[in-house]
Amino acid sequence: MASNTAPKNVVTINQKLVLLGDSAVGKSSLVLRFVKDQFDDYRESTIGAAFLTQTLPIDENTSVKLEIWDTAGQERYKSLAPMYYRNANCAIVVYDITQAASLEKAKSWIKELQRQAPEGIVIALAGNKLDLAQERRAVEKADAEAYAAEANLLFFETSAKTAENVNELFTAIAKKLPLEDKLNQARGAVNRGVNLSEARPAAQPSGSCSC
Numbered sequence: 001m002a003s004n005t006a007p008k009n010v011v012t013i014n015q016k017l018v019l020l021g022d023s024a025v026g027k028s029s030l031v032l033r034f035v036k037d038q039f040d041d042y043r044e045s046t047i048g049a050a051f052l053t054q055t056l057p058i059d060e061n062t063s064v065k066l067e068i069w070d071t072a073g074q075e076r077y078k079s080l081a082p083m084y085y086r087n088a089n090c091a092i093v094v095y096d097i098t099q100a101a102s103l104e105k106a107k108s109w110i111k112e113l114q115r116q117a118p119e120g121i122v123i124a125l126a127g128n129k130l131d132l133a134q135e136r137r138a139v140e141k142a143d144a145e146a147y148a149a150e151a152n153l154l155f156f157e158t159s160a161k162t163a164e165n166v167n168e169l170f171t172a173i174a175k176k177l178p179l180e181d182k183l184n185q186a187r188g189a190v191n192r193g194v195n196l197s198e199a200r201p202a203a204q205p206s207g208s209c210s211c
């Protein structure tokens with residue numbers, strides 16, 4: 001599990017991450033595994049959205065603090081999603097490898113992000129519930145991988161239950177973020193003795209942590 005604090009002399013860049021996908025594919029479970037290294041077999045569906053943060057080192061001088069918006073997958077909350085992806089730097093779109101329809105839903109989220117989210121947003125496609133692959137797989141890895149390559153997405157199959165590929169997914173996203181400008185700004189601010197917290201991103205939509 002990643003640490004929640006960064007060592008001294010490390011520049012930390014805040015980046016907003018949004019999770020999207022059908023209900024019950026495991027969005028909240030992936031976040032819970034990544035942030036707290038926990039898993040619940042019986043999780044309540046998210047209401048509205050949940051907010052958590054986690055700091056990830058990406059090299060010896062730089063950390064990324066991910067401000068994670070875990071959106072609710074139920075259809076009735078669909079209209080809220082733009083509020084969460086509007087200023088996002090990166091997104092994880094999740095499907096369940098045992099439910100073919102959830103990949104179709106993921107593809108429609110990806111189209112919406114590519115049309116409406118900020119230019120340059122880093123998008124990953126995650127096929128979750130990999131622990132059920134042997135008995136219940138309904139989406140072939142090669143098919144999802146080929147789609148992801150064509151749409152220029154990062155791609156991982158994950159299991160929030162066993163933790164397989166969960167840290168790898170979040171780390172790959174953090175490493176793909178174009179941080180050069182922000183790093184130069186932050187290092188310039190440090191050299192001028194400016195308090196970095198003044199340069200943090202604008203206020204986020206309100207939400208609660210359901211973890």
Ligand SMILES: Nc1nc2c(ncn2[C@@H]2O[C@H](COP(=O)(O)OP(=O)(O)OP(=O)(O)O)[C@@H](O)[C@H]2O)c(=O)[nH]1
Pocket residue numbers: 021022023024025026027028029030040041042043044045046047071072073074128129130131132158159160161162
């Ligand atoms: N076997 C298995 N079950 C999982 C995995 N991830 C999540 N689940 C289960 O799937 C169910 C739904 O998980 P959630 O994390 O609540 O799904 P969600 O996508 O956040 O759902 P919404 O809040 O409705 O959008 C729960 O019962 C979880 O325990 C996994 O990797 N493997």
